[in-house]
Amino acid sequence: xxxxxxxxxxxxxxxxxxxxxxxxxxAKWHDAGHQMVVVPSAMSGETNRLLGLAKEIMPQPDxxxxxxxxxxxxxxxxxxxxMALHAxxxxxVSYAGWQVPIRTDSSFTKAxxxxxxxxxxxxxxxxxxxxxxxxxxxxxxxxxxSTLGRGGSDTSAVAVAAALKAKECxxxxxxxxxxxxxxxxVSEARRLKTVTFEEMLEMASLGSKVLQIRSVExxxxxxxxxxxxxxxxxPLMSLEEEAQSxxxxxxxxxxxxxxxxxxxxxxxxxxxxxxxxGVPDRPGxxxxxxxxxxxxxxxVDMIIQNQSMEGKTDFTFTVPRGEYQKAMEVLDKSVxxxxxxxxxxxxxxxxxxxxxxxGMRSHVGIASQMFRTLAEENVxxxxxxxxxxxxxxxxxxxxxxxxxxxxxxxxxLDAGQGA
Amino acid sequence: xxxxxxxxxxxxxxxxxxxxxxxxxxAKWHDAGHQMVVVPSAMSGETNRLLGLAKEIMPQPDxxxxxxxxxxxxxxxxxxxxMALHAxxxxxVSYAGWQVPIRTDSSFTKAxxxxxxxxxxxxxxxxxxxxxxxxxxxxxxxxxxSTLGRGGSDTSAVAVAAALKAKECxxxxxxxxxxxxxxxxVSEARRLKTVTFEEMLEMASLGSKVLQIRSVExxxxxxxxxxxxxxxxxPLMSLEEEAQSxxxxxxxxxxxxxxxxxxxxxxxxxxxxxxxxGVPDRPGxxxxxxxxxxxxxxxVDMIIQNQSMEGKTDFTFTVPRGEYQKAMEVLDKSVxxxxxxxxxxxxxxxxxxxxxxxGMRSHVGIASQMFRTLAEENVxxxxxxxxxxxxxxxxxxxxxxxxxxxxxxxxxLDAGQGA
Numbered sequence: 001x002x003x004x005x006x007x008x009x010x011x012x013x014x015x016x017x018x019x020x021x022x023x024x025x026x027a028k029w030h031d032a033g034h035q036m037v038v039v040p041s042a043m044s045g046e047t048n049r050l051l052g053l054a055k056e057i058m059p060q061p062d063x064x065x066x067x068x069x070x071x072x073x074x075x076x077x078x079x080x081x082x083m084a085l086h087a088x089x090x091x092x093v094s095y096a097g098w099q100v101p102i103r104t105d106s107s108f109t110k111a112x113x114x115x116x117x118x119x120x121x122x123x124x125x126x127x128x129x130x131x132x133x134x135x136x137x138x139x140x141x142x143x144x145x146s147t148l149g150r151g152g153s154d155t156s157a158v159a160v161a162a163a164l165k166a167k168e169c170x171x172x173x174x175x176x177x178x179x180x181x182x183x184x185x186v187s188e189a190r191r192l193k194t195v196t197f198e199e200m201l202e203m204a205s206l207g208s209k210v211l212q213i214r215s216v217e218x219x220x221x222x223x224x225x226x227x228x229x230x231x232x233x234x235p236l237m238s239l240e241e242e243a244q245s246x247x248x249x250x251x252x253x254x255x256x257x258x259x260x261x262x263x264x265x266x267x268x269x270x271x272x273x274x275x276x277x278g279v280p281d282r283p284g285x286x287x288x289x290x291x292x293x294x295x296x297x298x299x300v301d302m303i304i305q306n307q308s309m310e311g312k313t314d315f316t317f318t319v320p321r322g323e324y325q326k327a328m329e330v331l332d333k334s335v336x337x338x339x340x341x342x343x344x345x346x347x348x349x350x351x352x353x354x355x356x357x358x359g360m361r362s363h364v365g366i367a368s369q370m371f372r373t374l375a376e377e378n379v380x381x382x383x384x385x386x387x388x389x390x391x392x393x394x395x396x397x398x399x400x401x402x403x404x405x406x407x408x409x410x411x412x413l414d415a416g417q418g419a
Numbered sequence: 420x421x422x423x424x425x426x427x428x429x430x431x432x433x434x435x436x437x438x439x440x441x442x443x444x445x446a447k448w449h450d451a452g453h454q455m456v457v458v459p460s461a462m463s464g465e466t467n468r469l470l471g472l473a474k475e476i477m478p479q480p481d482x483x484x485x486x487x488x489x490x491x492x493x494x495x496x497x498x499x500x501x502m503a504l505h506a507x508x509x510x511x512v513s514y515a516g517w518q519v520p521i522r523t524d525s526s527f528t529k530a531x532x533x534x535x536x537x538x539x540x541x542x543x544x545x546x547x548x549x550x551x552x553x554x555x556x557x558x559x560x561x562x563x564x565s566t567l568g569r570g571g572s573d574t575s576a577v578a579v580a581a582a583l584k585a586k587e588c589x590x591x592x593x594x595x596x597x598x599x600x601x602x603x604x605v606s607e608a609r610r611l612k613t614v615t616f617e618e619m620l621e622m623a624s625l626g627s628k629v630l631q632i633r634s635v636e637x638x639x640x641x642x643x644x645x646x647x648x649x650x651x652x653x654p655l656m657s658l659e660e661e662a663q664s665x666x667x668x669x670x671x672x673x674x675x676x677x678x679x680x681x682x683x684x685x686x687x688x689x690x691x692x693x694x695x696x697g698v699p700d701r702p703g704x705x706x707x708x709x710x711x712x713x714x715x716x717x718x719v720d721m722i723i724q725n726q727s728m729e730g731k732t733d734f735t736f737t738v739p740r741g742e743y744q745k746a747m748e749v750l751d752k753s754v755x756x757x758x759x760x761x762x763x764x765x766x767x768x769x770x771x772x773x774x775x776x777x778g779m780r781s782h783v784g785i786a787s788q789m790f791r792t793l794a795e796e797n798v799x800x801x802x803x804x805x806x807x808x809x810x811x812x813x814x815x816x817x818x819x820x821x822x823x824x825x826x827x828x829x830x831x832l833d834a835g836q837g838a
Contacts, residue, residue, distance in 0.1 A: 016475035056435035069498035072491035079488035
């Protein structure tokens, strides 16, 4: 008897047959006495179809209109899922983000959730209805539809779960959990039964595509227990079995004594590196470089500033590869002359590989083992960045898979290896 | 320099290429100094695709969820059209019905417009923006999305034009105007340059599919000059030429002195006839029969009650063929025993044919000429119903086309014939 939030990805919602399976699974949980809220994505292919139409009209459509367009995909999903629950004799009602409302800022195509009103949803839950809410979208202060960006449905689900103080948020997807690394790259990758919030944050931010990073941030901020599990299992499998499957993002790291030092190897293929050369080394220079980049809504990831030589320094940072051109333009237009930099260099063919694990806090020698492993494979390291629970290196993209495999093995993560 | 509303049907919005043509046409009107509001339908096929998905889930989906689903079709259209106008350098903004808002009652799938707030739209128009509003839909008092039923985009357009006190509402469609009858049935049919509101109301209600009847009612109630014209012409044709094309629904019938007695022959193939036999002839009996039918949201068209014999009478009425089964069930469940009727008979294979014209008010002999023409073709008349400007007969559906052709010729409507 708890309030549970389910989230289903586009593949799980990919056809009316699959939607019926989702309804069966939700109905099973409802039958067990739980109050159910469901957040589905658009049917697989639908968002791409819509964005394709937009591109046929013009190459760079207005973000506000793109959101108006793309948000219809999830609206179709919620209505169909409500019908599928009706067909099973369940009371169910669907809501678009603006109907809840899920309030966001006005950064169209990458809006951030500001607040979620739970009153309407609670009334329905108390009346015994399954409530189905569009993922990916909300409404801004002026009543414009906004979307949270690709993968935003995960964020919607966890945010809704947090707003409703749900007992658990279950993210159903086409993988059966979080792995030590991508099994498509390393066939020996193992599924993790639990992962801490911090590790999941690093894994997600480093390109493990299982969960959108903002959803993990929400889970962390609100300490929302979030489970990643497969939607491809029998929808009528026992509730007990299902509730133990997948990978749980946990907030009780100490209970997991057998935790290996390293949880996994994360990577992100699509990085780009930008270096501003000959920057005067004076206070405020980092802000003068990165401020205009942030204003252009470009996410910056790794940042390195070298020791200055003769009052000049080089400033290097990475951005998602899709934002590379835009970032270069911003720097050329608003930054280079303004700060008196010599020139700007870029490389759009780099990848990031990271070892992640809360265990490394109390273990020395992780970094040196990582660098030795890469040296043995003749992989040159271009940049290094570290946090308490991860070490990341930037390398030429052509060595990425090699590096991931070597590190996965070196840190004892291969299936069958001892921890 | 006027406020003009354009409405584009699904065929006109059927591809991104066609949407670009719509944008060109709208931009041309805007360039001429007009304030432009555009109400597009869903891309052709889209509403059927969505309803098809719903049918795959369950045969009789919940109307509230059907509206949630179907309303996405128009939302896609408005966003794409806004982008297409941006591509031409025009400022444009799209709104869903709930954003305007267009307020309706809660009769999902066949909602009626209650009010339209013009403030948001006016602000945009004054800022020089083209405003694009979803047809077909609105929002009820509880914030649920509602749709106006098939063809509802016409109604949206005229209602928006009325709310904004537009100078003219132009309905762009895949025919180039209103004809004396359906040219697919009678090849000699002629296009009318003007038609009075009353005639158009009769033509629309009798199955002339050019405009949805509720849009004609709105046009009449608000005396909104409404023009039906083709979207298949060159979008860059001269504004003067375009403003004179199609058929204008006029509110100044006397200016049109050369008006023929009969404007056209209308017909509706999909009628069904229901007779309640042996009804006690007492006050209130009509309401007792038709009240439950109206409560079930079934539109009743022709109604006939015969002279009573020995305190009993027969009561006959027609409904759209698609509502026939439902009407029969309502009568069987809620009416027959309650009023003590002997039995209920029905025929779902009847059609209605009507001659329409304001001219008949001042001309005798129209009815007798109509009946003589049908008699000469051996067409049996099952029911007759008349108004000031039309005479309708119900006949076996297999004679419908024959009857229409014979009447079109008999009343001098064939192209080349004198009036």
